[in-house]
Amino acid sequence: MNNLRVFVSSAVFSFRAQFNWLSPSMWLTMKFVLSFSQMAFFVFVGIFSGGGASAVSFIAIGNAMQSLSWNTVFSVVQITGQDKWDGTLPLVLATPANRLPLFVGRAMVHVLDGLVSVAISFAFAAFVFGVNFAHADPFALAVTVLLTSFTMAGFGLLIGGFSFHFRNPIVFANIFTFILLIFCGVNFPFSALPRLVQPISYAISYAFPLTYGINAARQAINGASLFNISPILAEQIVVGLLSIAMGYLLFESFERSARKTGKMEAQ
Amino acid sequence: MPNTLRVIYSAFRMAMLYWMADPQWIIPNVIAPFVFTAVAFTLFNAYEGSSGPFGLYAVLGGGMMGMWGNTIYSSGFAISFEKWQGTLEEVMAAPSKFIHVIAGRSISNALFGLINMVAVFIVGIFVFKISLGIYDPILFTISLLLTLLSVSALGLIFASAFVLSRSAQTLTNGLETPLYIISGSMFPIALLPFWSHPLAYILGPTWGIDAIRLTTSQQYASQTFWTGMGTNSALFLDLTVMILITAAYAAIATVLFKMVETRARTMGTLVEA
Numbered sequence: 118m119n120n121l122r123v124f125v126s127s128a129v130f131s132f133r134a135q136f137n138w139l140s141p142s143m144w145l146t147m148k149f150v151l152s153f154s155q156m157a158f159f160v161f162v163g164i165f166s167g168g169g170a171s172a173v174s175f176i177a178i179g180n181a182m183q184s185l186s187w188n189t190v191f192s193v194v195q196i197t198g199q200d201k202w203d204g205t206l207p208l209v210l211a212t213p214a215n216r217l218p219l220f221v222g223r224a225m226v227h228v229l230d231g232l233v234s235v236a237i238s239f240a241f242a243a244f245v246f247g248v249n250f251a252h253a254d255p256f257a258l259a260v261t262v263l264l265t266s267f268t269m270a271g272f273g274l275l276i277g278g279f280s281f282h283f284r285n286p287i288v289f290a291n292i293f294t295f296i297l298l299i300f301c302g303v304n305f306p307f308s309a310l311p312r313l314v315q316p317i318s319y320a321i322s323y324a325f326p327l328t329y330g331i332n333a334a335r336q337a338i339n340g341a342s343l344f345n346i347s348p349i350l351a352e353q354i355v356v357g358l359l360s361i362a363m364g365y366l367l368f369e370s371f372e373r374s375a376r377k378t379g380k381m382e383a384q
Numbered sequence: 385m386p387n388t389l390r391v392i393y394s395a396f397r398m399a400m401l402y403w404m405a406d407p408q409w410i411i412p413n414v415i416a417p418f419v420f421t422a423v424a425f426t427l428f429n430a431y432e433g434s435s436g437p438f439g440l441y442a443v444l445g446g447g448m449m450g451m452w453g454n455t456i457y458s459s460g461f462a463i464s465f466e467k468w469q470g471t472l473e474e475v476m477a478a479p480s481k482f483i484h485v486i487a488g489r490s491i492s493n494a495l496f497g498l499i500n501m502v503a504v505f506i507v508g509i510f511v512f513k514i515s516l517g518i519y520d521p522i523l524f525t526i527s528l529l530l531t532l533l534s535v536s537a538l539g540l541i542f543a544s545a546f547v548l549s550r551s552a553q554t555l556t557n558g559l560e561t562p563l564y565i566i567s568g569s570m571f572p573i574a575l576l577p578f579w580s581h582p583l584a585y586i587l588g589p590t591w592g593i594d595a596i597r598l599t600t601s602q603q604y605a606s607q608t609f610w611t612g613m614g615t616n617s618a619l620f621l622d623l624t625v626m627i628l629i630t631a632a633y634a635a636i637a638t639v640l641f642k643m644v645e646t647r648a649r650t651m652g653t654l655v656e657a
Contacts, residue, residue, distance in 0.1 A: 147558050154561035158570070162424045165571035166438065167431040285406075295419040304423050309430035311511050 123214045127222030131196050132230070151187060152238040153245070156180040159304050160246055170247070177246045178338060179303035181238030182331045185231030185266050186294050193224045193273030194290035197280045210372055220368050221361060223277070224270035231266035250338060257337040257346055264350055265330030268357025272326055275360040278367030282374075301327040326360070329353035391480040395488025399458075403496060414500040416560060417453045421446030421504045424570050425512045439514035440601055443504050445570035448593045450500025451532060452563050455539040458493035459486070463546040476645060483540065483641040490539035494532045517600075523619065524599040530623060531592030534630040538588060540637035544644050569593060572607045588629040595622035 136144070156177055163172045200206040209219070242248040276293045280286030298304065300322045310318050322328045330353060333346040374380075421442055428438035466472035476482050508514040518524045546555065564570065566583050567590045573581060584590045590608070597604045598619045605611060608625075610618035 143555070150558045150562065154558075154565060158420065158561050158565050159423065159427070161565065161571050161575050162427050163431070165441075165575055166427045168427070172431060291415045295415050298419050298423055299426075305426050305430050309426050311426075311429070313511060 120215050120218045124218035124222040124225070127219050128225040131193075131223040132226035134196065134199060148234055148237055152181070152184045152234060153241050155184070156238060156241055156246070163304070173246055174242075174248045175335070176304050177242035177248045178335055179301075179331050181235055181242050182262070182265060182334050183297055183301065183303045183327065184234040184238040185262075186269055186297050186327060188227045188231040188234055189224065189266055189269040190273040190276060190297075191290045191294045192227050192230070193270060194277045194280055194286050194293070196223050197277045198286035198290065201284070201286065210375065216369065216372070217365060220274065220278075220365050224274050227273070228263075228266045228270045231269065232262060235262050235266070248338075252340040253338045254340060254342050257341060257343040258334060260343055261330060261333040261337050261346065261350065264353055264357075265326060265334070268326035268330070268353050268360070271357040271361040271364070274364035275367070276364075278364035278371070281368060281371035297325060297327050301325050302331050303327075324356065326353050326357045329356065388481075388484055391484040392488040392491070395485040396492045397488075399489040399492035403492070414450055414453065414497070414503070417446055417449035417497075417500050417564075418503055420449060420564065420570070421500075422507065425508065425514075429512065439508060439512075439516060440597060440604065441570055442512075443501075443508045443514065443516060444593065444596055444600060446504035446508075447498065447501025448531070448567070448569045448589065448596070449564050450504070451494045451497035451535045452567070452569070452589065453500070453560055454497030455490060455494045455535045456542060456559055456563065458496075459490060459539040459543040459546060463543060476648075481641075482645060483544075483638055486540055486543045486641075487536070490536040490543065491533070493539065494536045497535075498528075498532070519602050520599045524596065527592065527595040527599050527619070527623065530626060530630070531589055531596060534588030534592055534626050534633070537630045537633035537637065541633055541640060544637055544640035563587070566590075567593065568607065574607065586629065588626045588633065591622045591626040591629070595619050595626065598622065 159176045159180055160173050163176045166172075168176075200209060212219075239248075239250070243250055272293075276289050277286070280289045283289070299310075300318050302322065307315065307318060307322065329349050333349045333353070336346050336349075337343075424442045424445065428442055463472070466475055475485060478485075505516065508516065542555075542559070565576070566573075566580060567587050568576070568584060569589075573584045573590065576584070585608070594606055594608050598606060598615050602615065606613065606618040606622065608618075608622060610621050613621070
């Protein structure tokens with residue numbers, strides 16, 4: 118019961134904490150502006166490159182799914198940065214609370230926030246860029262988005278855990294939010310990447326839960342059922358859970374090192 | 385050296401020293417334009433249904449986006465940083481004009497944004513095998529410097545608004561991509577809906593990127609009002625319009641800074657805003 122309380126408190130506080138640097142009205146504006154502008158940018162580049170309606174659809178769906186990484190990766194990593202910046206990290210580490218629910222809870226409201234981002238982005242994809250959802254399997258798509266948001270929050274915790282060891286986590290928040298655009302099949306299939314980087318990008322892409330999520334979402338929008346895409350989602354869950362476990366180990370190693378060396382914010 | 389220039393130079397130098405003391409901050413500023421450019425390169429390579437100066441658009445657009453990103457981000461951060469450190473009051477209370485301090489910082493930020501252009505050049509040449517040549521290096525340099533000044537002047541207008549907002553940094557994140565789109569950094573503005581064209585034309589860098597492309601390739605035809613004109617005439621008109629717009633930005637920023645400063649002093653909301 119106590120662990121559940123820690124989990125819920127950690128989840129609620131981590132979400133509320135972002136309004137320290139973001140007003141609620143700005144949060145809402147950003148949800149619409151960021152989702153739309155990023156999608157529009159790449160759709161226009163795709164059109165200029167000579168890609169037709171299928172390219173527009175491919176790009177719009179990819180960017181709609183990627184929009185949740187702002188919540189599940191950027192915001193989750195930012196919690197680490199804020200803890201260091203505001204000097205609250207020593208207080209967090211001084212509490213007797215169980216570290217696992219404390220650590221995992223941080224990302225959980227951002228999972229729900231990510232769902233809202235994807236819903237808004239899908240609306241833009243359908244009504245502004247004409248993506249056809251007529252054949253979509255709504256249940257399969259909803260499960261895919263939920264699992265992608267959850268597993269990407271796990272990925273956010275992994276990067277957040279890694280960032281504890283550095284002075285400026287926002288650097289990692291930026292890098293890992295943006296490189297998803299290259300390695301997860303958001304805007305183009307892997308085969309479009311230059312041959313020189315293809316072997317590395319294949320290896321990297323399957324470490325990101327988003328890769329599986331985008332693939333499954335495209336199939337669900339084309340009519341695939343949950344049963345059809347379940348193998349992809351199973352792989353995604355494994356990658357997501359591994360990310361959470363690795364992030365937690367990194368968090369623990371940071372705590373041990375911080376207690377030993379007395380360095381917390383300065384690292 | 386006149387007093388104004390000395391203040392601008394000192395602020396420029398201080399901003400440079402900040403960056404050098406903590407160079408990791410370059411990453412957040414250039415990562416978005418760099419990744420956007422890499423994606424654009426790949427998309428241009430992926431679809432062969434169109435012919436056009438894609439390499440030119442991608443490389444120069446990427447550099448332009450670097451300037452945009454760095455200037456907008458840093459305009460917001462310059463103010464937020466002062467607020468966090470509690471030094472905004474001291475800077476505003478100094479006898480030097482606040483706008484001159486921010487101008488020096490804004491120029492240094494745009495200059496740092498050029499780092500992205502170098503990175504994009506390297507990736508374009510070695511990874512994407514794009515052959516790039518500059519048709520007129522002198523005019524290219526002049527166009528680039530004038531564009532840099534125009535982006536910096538626009539940064540001043542943003543910075544004046546950011547003095548009054550707690551969400552300056554968030555606003556910068558939200559402004560970045562819409563500005564990449566509207567200024568036609570990576571594709572012709574003709575692709576955008578017609579209602580957005582006036583917005584593109586009031587941005588100095590829209591004219592700047594057109595001028596830069598004209599100085600880079602003889603095959604490039606102006607994408608602004610000067611379609612069909614000779615390269616030199618179009619270039620001259622692009623630069624003239626951009627200089628006029630930049631002067632207007634500077635004038636507007638001066639008035640805005642005065643208003644914002646007066647309001648902040650009257651209301652006592654300098655840091656709490």
